[in-house]
Amino acid sequence: MVFKHDVVIVGAGLAGLRAALEVTGKGDVALISKVYPTRSHSGAAQGGIAAALGNEEPDSWEWHMYDTVKGGDYLTDQNVAEILARDAPRAVYELEHMGVPFNRMNNGKIAQRAFGGHTRNFGEAAVKRACYAADRSGRVIMDTLYFEAVRKGIRIYPEFQMLDLVFRDGQAAGLIAYETATGELHFFHCRMILLATGGYGKVFKTSSNAFASTGDGVYLPYRAGLPLEDMEFVQFHPTGIHRLGVLISEAARGEGGILRNSQGERFMERHAPTIKDLAPRDMVSRAIAMEIREGRGIGGQDYVHLDLTHLGEKKLEERLSDISSFVRIYLGVDPAREPVPIAPTCHYMMGGIPTSTEGEVLDLQGERVPGLYAAGECSCLSLHGANRLGCNSLLDLVVFGRRAGQKMAGELARLPWQEAPERPGEETARRIARLKEKGTGEKTGVLRAELQEAMTLHCSVFRTEESLQKALACIGELQERYPRVRVDHKGDRFNTDLLEALELECLLGLAEAMVHSALARRESRGAHSREDHMERDDDRFLRHTLVCRRGGRVRVDHKPVTVTRFQPRARTY
Amino acid sequence: MEMQFRIFRHDPQVEAKPHYRSYNVKADPRDRILDCLNRIRWEQDGTLSYRMSCGHGVCGSDGMRINGVCGLACQQLVKDYEGQEVLLEPLPFFPVVKDLVVEMEGFLKRIGEQRPHLMARGDPPEKERLQDPRDRRKVDDVIRCILCACCTGACPVMTRNGDYVGPAALVWAYRYICDSRDSRYRERLKNIDFANGVWSCENFFDCTRACPKKIPVTRCINTLKREAEKLGPR
Numbered sequence: 001m002v003f004k005h006d007v008v009i010v011g012a013g014l015a016g017l018r019a020a021l022e023v024t025g026k027g028d029v030a031l032i033s034k035v036y037p038t039r040s041h042s043g044a045a046q047g048g049i050a051a052a053l054g055n056e057e058p059d060s061w062e063w064h065m066y067d068t069v070k071g072g073d074y075l076t077d078q079n080v081a082e083i084l085a086r087d088a089p090r091a092v093y094e095l096e097h098m099g100v101p102f103n104r105m106n107n108g109k110i111a112q113r114a115f116g117g118h119t120r121n122f123g124e125a126a127v128k129r130a131c132y133a134a135d136r137s138g139r140v141i142m143d144t145l146y147f148e149a150v151r152k153g154i155r156i157y158p159e160f161q162m163l164d165l166v167f168r169d170g171q172a173a174g175l176i177a178y179e180t181a182t183g184e185l186h187f188f189h190c191r192m193i194l195l196a197t198g199g200y201g202k203v204f205k206t207s208s209n210a211f212a213s214t215g216d217g218v219y220l221p222y223r224a225g226l227p228l229e230d231m232e233f234v235q236f237h238p239t240g241i242h243r244l245g246v247l248i249s250e251a252a253r254g255e256g257g258i259l260r261n262s263q264g265e266r267f268m269e270r271h272a273p274t275i276k277d278l279a280p281r282d283m284v285s286r287a288i289a290m291e292i293r294e295g296r297g298i299g300g301q302d303y304v305h306l307d308l309t310h311l312g313e314k315k316l317e318e319r320l321s322d323i324s325s326f327v328r329i330y331l332g333v334d335p336a337r338e339p340v341p342i343a344p345t346c347h348y349m350m351g352g353i354p355t356s357t358e359g360e361v362l363d364l365q366g367e368r369v370p371g372l373y374a375a376g377e378c379s380c381l382s383l384h385g386a387n388r389l390g391c392n393s394l395l396d397l398v399v400f401g402r403r404a405g406q407k408m409a410g411e412l413a414r415l416p417w418q419e420a421p422e423r424p425g426e427e428t429a430r431r432i433a434r435l436k437e438k439g440t441g442e443k444t445g446v447l448r449a450e451l452q453e454a455m456t457l458h459c460s461v462f463r464t465e466e467s468l469q470k471a472l473a474c475i476g477e478l479q480e481r482y483p484r485v486r487v488d489h490k491g492d493r494f495n496t497d498l499l500e501a502l503e504l505e506c507l508l509g510l511a512e513a514m515v516h517s518a519l520a521r522r523e524s525r526g527a528h529s530r531e532d533h534m535e536r537d538d539d540r541f542l543r544h545t546l547v548c549r550r551g552g553r554v555r556v557d558h559k560p561v562t563v564t565r566f567q568p569r570a571r572t573y
Numbered sequence: 574m575e576m577q578f579r580i581f582r583h584d585p586q587v588e589a590k591p592h593y594r595s596y597n598v599k600a601d602p603r604d605r606i607l608d609c610l611n612r613i614r615w616e617q618d619g620t621l622s623y624r625m626s627c628g629h630g631v632c633g634s635d636g637m638r639i640n641g642v643c644g645l646a647c648q649q650l651v652k653d654y655e656g657q658e659v660l661l662e663p664l665p666f667f668p669v670v671k672d673l674v675v676e677m678e679g680f681l682k683r684i685g686e687q688r689p690h691l692m693a694r695g696d697p698p699e700k701e702r703l704q705d706p707r708d709r710r711k712v713d714d715v716i717r718c719i720l721c722a723c724c725t726g727a728c729p730v731m732t733r734n735g736d737y738v739g740p741a742a743l744v745w746a747y748r749y750i751c752d753s754r755d756s757r758y759r760e761r762l763k764n765i766d767f768a769n770g771v772w773s774c775e776n777f778f779d780c781t782r783a784c785p786k787k788i789p790v791t792r793c794i795n796t797l798k799r800e801a802e803k804l805g806p807r
Contacts, residue, residue, distance in 0.1 A: 036624075036677060038720050039632040053700075089700075096701040099691025101709060101716050101752070108703030133716065139631060140716050147689045158677075181670055210626040243603070246629040322717075325787070326629060329648055330603070445615030488619030493586050493671040497619035 001186045002420065005030040005155070007408050008175060008190040010162050010217055013040035014138070014397035015376030015404075016196035017145040019359075022405025024152050027412040032160040032177055032188065034197075034212055034499075037146050041198050041210040042376075042397060045138025046249035046322065047115060048130035049095070049398075050391035051088035055109045056128040061085040063120055064129065066566055068392060071117040071280045072350075072385020073526035074542065074568035075230070075561055080357055080383045082564065084392070084399055091398045092131050100144045101133050103319070113319075114254040117280035117389040123573070126278045130391045135249050135322045138394055160186070161499060164428050165193070165220045165372075166421060172371030173418035176425045178432075180499065183492025185432075187424035191415050192371045192408050195221070195353060195361075196401065199377040203511050204346035204460065205452040208240055208247035217378045218352055219506035222513060226353070227364045227548040227557070229380040231510070232518035232528045233350035235388055236461050238284035240345025241330055242303040248323050248342060250390040252308055253277045255319055259288070260305045260339065261296035267304075272573040279573045282387040282527040285344040289461045298341060305339035312336070344461055348388055350527065351517070352380040354546065359404025364548055364557060371415060375404040382544060382561075386526020435501055441486030444501045447478050451504075455511055463518055464532045471515045479508050512554060517545045520556040538568050576600045576609055576651055580621065581662040584671050591669070594618075595658075602652035606659065607635055610646060623673035630785055633721035637673050638662040643723040643783040664726035666735070680722050683742040687764065689749060694756040708753035715748045715793060717786035724780035724790050730773050737773040738765065740780035740790045746771075747793045750800065759804065766801040774798070 005028045009016045012033035023029040033040065052059040065085035069076045096102060096110060103111040112128040120127035133140045149156065157177070164176040166187070174189040200215025201207035222228050238259070239248040253259070259277055261267050271287040272279035279287075292302050308316065313336045316324045320335075327335045353374040354362045361372040376397050383396055451474070458471035482505060489497035523537035524530050546557040576598050583591035596617060598609045607625055614621045624634040628647045635646040640660050667675035693702065724740040731737055743765060750761045765771045771794060780790040 035626050035632070035634065039624075039626045039634045041627065041632070043719075044627050044629075044631045093697075093699075093701050097691075097693075097697035099693075099749075099752070099754070101712055102701075104704050104706040104709045106706060108705055110701050111706075134713070136631075136717065139719065143720075144690070147685070150685055151688070151690050210632060211628060212626045244629075318713075322631070329630070329650070330605075443615065443619070489622075491584060491587065491620065491671075493584055494622035494674050496622060497614065 001184065002189055003030070003186060004189045006190060006412055007192045007194065008032060008188045009194040009196055010175070011040065011196035011198060011376070012037035012146070012156060013042035013196060013198055013376060014142055014145060014394065015401035016194065017142070017149050018398045018401030019194050019196065019375055019405035019408070020149055020154050021145065021152065022402050023409050024154050026409040030155040030157060031149070032157040032162065034159065034161040036158045037156055038143060040142060041213055043139040043142045044208070044210065044247065045394050046135040046247060047251035047254065048113065048132030048137045048391045049092060049141070049394040050115065050118060050129050050389070051092040051131055051395065052085065052129060053089050053092065053110060053112060053131065055105060056112045057120070059120065059127055059129055061088065063122060063127065064088065066122050067118050068383070068389060069385070069566050070123070070571055071389040072387055073536065073571055074385065075382065075525060075544070076385030077382050077562040078564040078566060079562050080381045083357055084383055084395060087399045088395055091395060095141055095144065095398065098144050098148055100141050102131050103133055113251060114278060115390045116250045116253065116278050116284070118391070119275065126275050130251070130254060132251065134318070135251055135320050141394060162216060162220065163502060165224055166424060167224065168418035170370065171418050172369070174420065174424065176428045178499070180494055183495055185425040185429055187420065189420045191417055192373060192411060194359065194404055194408065195374040195378050196376045197378045199349040200507065200510050201346045201349070203452065203455050203507050203514070205456040206240060206245035207346040208237055208245055209346065214503040214506050215378070215510045216503060216506050219509045221353055221361065222509060222549060225548060225550065226361065226369065227546040228513050229351055229354040230382055230517070230545050231351035231514045231547055232521050232545060233386050233526060234346060234514065235281055235348035235350060235527050236285040236344040237281055237347035238288055238344055239306050239342040241326065242341035242343050244330055245345035246326055246330060247345065247347065248306060248326070248340065249320070252306060252320055252323060255315060256311055257306055257308045260307050261291045262298050262300070263296060267291055275573045280387055280389060283573065285461055286529060288344055303341045303343040306342045307339040308335045309337060309339065348393065349377055350380070350384045350386065350388055352378050355379045355381055357381065357403065358407035359400060360407065364546060366559065373404050373408060375401045386528060432498065435485065435487045435498060436490050438486040441484040442481060444485055444504050447481060447485065448504055448507065451475065451478055451507060451511060459515055459518060462529050462531050464530065465519065468515050468519045475508060475511050475515060482508060513547045516554045516556055517547045520545060542568060574600055574602060574651070574655065576654070577658040578609065578613065579658055579660045580672070582672050583669050585669060600651045602655070604651045605647050606639060606649040606651065607646040609651065622671040631719060633719035636664055636721040636723045636726065638664060638726065643727040645721060645723065645785045648785050664722055666732060667722070667726065677722065680725060680741065683738050684720070684745045687742055687746040687749070689745045691749065691752065691755055692757045693754050702754050704753055711751040712748055714788050715744050717788050718744050719786060721785060723783045723785055727779040727783035729777050729779060730775055734769065734773060736769045738770055740794065743771060743794050743797060744788060744790055747797055750797065762797070762801050762804055765797060766804065771797045771801055
């Protein structure tokens with residue numbers, strides 16, 4: 001079928017929903033989502049949303065901006081961080097007005113708590129800046145925006161998966177989507193597309209990400225020849241449940257939780273003497289990896305302890321009830337009595353589709369791609385630089401989702417329709433038919449597991465030229481094997497076997513972009529830690545990486561970082 | 574350990590009746606039932622369909638019937654099913670799309686009928702509306718809802734009466750009736766104060782037992798009944 005809407009938003013997490021609310025009423029907007037809307041991964045965000053409200057103690061947007069820049073190891077574009085920090089209080093009040101059930105202080109104001117890397121007076125001490133609803137902040141914000149979208153009658157296509165972007169004369173003309181329930185291919189004819197498809201943590205073996213986080217929306221523009229930015233920067237969250245990778249919010253440390261090694265030592269005192277366990281995530285993850293490497297993992301194994309026993313049952317129940325239940329369910333551990341085994345888990349992608357502060361997708365020359373927009377984790381503003389601070393992602397989604405929505409609404413009067421192709425989806429249908437026709441071949445799961453294993457081994461918290469070359473070789477070999485992937489499920493209904501085979505192409509392509517970017521950055525900055533180039537090198541590498549595929553080859557380029565208020569300095573906490 | 578599964582299979586497009594298929598999988602005692610499903614699909618039978626996303630009980634995708642009890646496949650561990658065959662079926666009385674995947678539209682529509690969005694009085698202030706933490710605590714339990722439909726699938730009344738709005742819709746009604754910032758208390762209560770509304774609940778407590786987020790669903794429904802009674806005769 002052909003569906004026609006002015007604006008099609010791909011992804012119904014927070015960025016997509018917030019943008020849609022901005023367009024509706026001004027133009028015809030539709031949301032498509034590969035999962036049911038309320039299943040989007042924004043809902044897994046636990047700890048909160050940052051804003052210098054100053055409810056609990058004095059705070060200022062400038063301190064927030066500084067923390068964001070320093071947290072990003074000065075790769076953050078400072079004009080973007082300024083927009084974020086200045087707009088944050090408005091964004092949080094707006095969510096409250098929509099009905100988000102934030103926790104409250106005794107005086108009735110929104111309660112706030114400490115979070116990693118958020119400080120007062122430019123790094124003096126931790127500050128309470130995170131607004132939260134227990135430890136399910138993302139979920140309640142997403143539910144609120146979702147039902148707001150329903151109330152406003154925004155058309156939602158649940159379980160429609162984008163498989164191709166369609167361009168005409170360099171402008172976005174629409175997209176091809178696969179309806180999971182029926183197996184039909186549809187063409188969405190539109191004037192503007194907003195990609196809001198989230199991250200791609202499933203490139204790694206251990207991840208806090210959902211199974212749906214395969215980066216389809218990041219890969220498709222890359223396949224179409226557009227660049228991706230800062231793809232080497234992958235956030236490993238320090239506290240994933242050992243073995244599973246399920247997230248234990250930084251709020252656990254914000255509320256007073258302490259990391260300990262096999263000797264019971266609070267080892268973060270050595271790594272970040274001022275803010276200790278509340279150092280930014282890249283530093284804490286590295287510290288944990290070093291403790292484990294030096295034999296101080298618990299029982300010599302590959303995890304350390306997160307000690308919450310001193311917080312008391314009441315606090316755990318009131319403010320950290322979801323994570324307490326995860327620990328009980330998956331580890332059989334009562335966090336009020338025993339420490340929790342944790343290890344770093346792939347959590348967030350700083351890199352993605354380069355965009356302007358209005359969500360416009362930018363090409364290699366920095367020119368806008370007409371009709372194509374991106375927001376949220378799939379985009380790279382670059383706001384989070386080399387390492388994102390906790391609670392800045394939910395904020396990013398609502399601040400920049402709104403801005404993208406406003407921009408698109410403004411373009412409605414100007415941007416013409418592009419003609420639909422004659423037989424849209426023909427190539428996609430052929431690709432699907434080829435996959436289904438094959439009687440023999442390899443299973444998707446086998447190749448995916450090999451990719452995840454290789455990326456985890458060679459491209460995670462620590463990297464070297466040698467490890468990255470190994471990763472690259474492995475990705476190349478898997479890409480050669482990919483055309484031989486076979487799909488068992490030949491039917492039309494809910495064919496996840498087929499969809500996962502298609503997603504594997506995305507994961508492989510993104511891994512390729514990540515490793516090439518990581519190889520090119522011969523320094524250590526934020527989450528990108530090169531053991532063969534241990535120091536940050538501002539002279540050569542205070543610049544963004546751009547990676548793109550041109551004529552079958554991967555090419556790495558650069559663009560400058562915007563520095564306004566804060567000159568790069570040594571990053572200590 | 575070796576686990577045995579018997580799984581409900583049905584593709585309404587190609588077969589009139591459902592059937593069951595058995596699978597054996599190797600599993601670690603700490604594995605989730607969802608891990609076993611994935612292993613079956615990835616290694617043995619790609620034709621099996623089910624929903625999943627976050628894998629840790631937050632997104633609400635993988636609600637199903639596990640040995641007759643509604644729950645999330647990602648929240649059940651293999652070790653708790655040692656030595657028994659595990660029977661996996663779709664949520665009862667939800668129309669089956671394929672295998673363990675069910676139609677969710679009707680379920681969400683009933684929640685939507687509760688108008689689950691804040692309707693406050695007057696224009697919002699410049700900053701946040703103030704709310705007493707004691708008032709805020711009244712919704713602590715219900716904001717855990719992840720729309721997984723396990724409560725509704727587990728409800729014995731639903732089996733008999735498909736017109737009952739169901740426990741999840743009532744949880745969402747409660748969410749806004751008990752929100753001190755909302756101004757439509759009376760109107761919202763009236764909206765559930767009818768035979769197929771709050772009064773269909775017969776206190777079986779199956780919803781409460783099934784809820785993977787431990788929401789005291791039945792208790793909330795009983796609170797709503799008391800509040801509705803205070804409104805006077807219908």
